Amino acid sequence: MNFEATIPNPNAGSQEFYEVDGLKHCSLCHTPMETWVVFGHVRKKVSCLCQCKTEARDQRDQAFKARQQAERKKQRKVSHIQDPAMRRMTFEADNGACPGAIEKAKRYVAQFDTSCSENIGLLFYGDVGTGKTFTAGCIVNVLNDKGYNVLGTSLTRLRDDLPGEFESDRSRSQYYDRLAAYDLVLIDDFGIERQSEFTLEQIYNLIDARYKSGKPTIITTNLTPEQLKNPKNMAQRRIYDRINEMCSPMLFEGQSQRPARQKQKTELARKLLSPESRG
Ligand SMILES: [Zn+2]
Known part of the structure; x- marks a missing residue:
């Protein structure tokens, strides 16, 4: 059985690489895209994330968590x-x-x-x-x-x-x-x-x-x-x-804030509706 073929390649795509000691290395961050794993008596080469892909994944995870947190905060509010x-x-x-x-x-x-x-x-x-x-x-x-x-x-x-x-x-x-x-x-x-x-x-x-x-x-x-x-x-x-x-x-x-706010609004409405206004 081809072990490598059963593991989805996390570096899939058009990632550039070169080989060192039989292991693919990322051309961008120069860290391995593959590693050796021992299963019983057999040593297998499996794909792994190079450093730049790991960082990209962590950033995505963080952004996802931040979005989730913001959404929870909004719901709570x-x-x-x-x-x-x-x-x-x-x-x-x-x-x-x-x-x-x-x-x-x-x-x-x-x-x-x-x-x-x-x-x-x-x-x-x-x-x-x-x-x-x-x-x-x-x-x-x-x-x-x-x-x-x-x-x-x-x-x-x-x-x-x-x-x-x-x-x-x-x-x-x-x-x-x-x-x-x-x-x-x-x-x-x-x-x-x-x-x-x-x-x-x-x-x-x-x-x-x-x-x-x-x-x-x-x-x-x-x-x-x-x-x-x-x-x-x-x-x-x-x-x-x-x-x-x-x-x-x-x-x-103190003075009510409402007349001042109303005056501001009236002024704004007048500006918006005047013939010189171009939306
Ligand atoms: Zn990389």
Whole structure:
């Protein structure tokens, strides 16, 4: 049997070679493309990878692994940070509009192990467009990249995902268990005005699930601490009490970023649509 013929030649192709002591050598890297292997009493010549082919293969493997890793990272981001816009909220993308808050957010991230074990939650409040969501988004993105089990979501999404009125108690409790398992949950845009009694009960349960988990929650809201301290009814009071206990309030001040961004966009649209513009 011709042993060499049974082994696929890894150097197959038009690789140039020369022979030294009966073994093919690569003309490029001058290392052997064949080697001797002993099978019982028989010595056989088999093909092997020369150095340049080995390096090329390792590079391909590395590139493949890097692609796999990037894909896993992307998938992880998609499943942990639900809003695509929130996934782009990173310290690198910061436009410097709220430096104080960003500095605090960086310190929070750097000391997250303590924040997590001590259950230090945060309540970002202040006017619309002052960077609350962006700052909170930065925190969950960094922690997600660091491998913490985080969830970046909004109250609307949480409520939409909740098992409905007619689903089993089991699926409901599984839902709350999942919520409790995260190291950190960001609930963006918290507001519970004009909610039905059933919804308020569900919101209480999900806030309570986080409370009982003993792990931090970050909430952004347009509600003021005064509103949070003066609920309109009993159902609101139960929810606000939990939030006040879990989260330290942090005021976001300053000019709303939205008019400036809108102005930029209007300007861009005007340029794009003007007769001088050639796409
Ligand atoms: Zn070679």
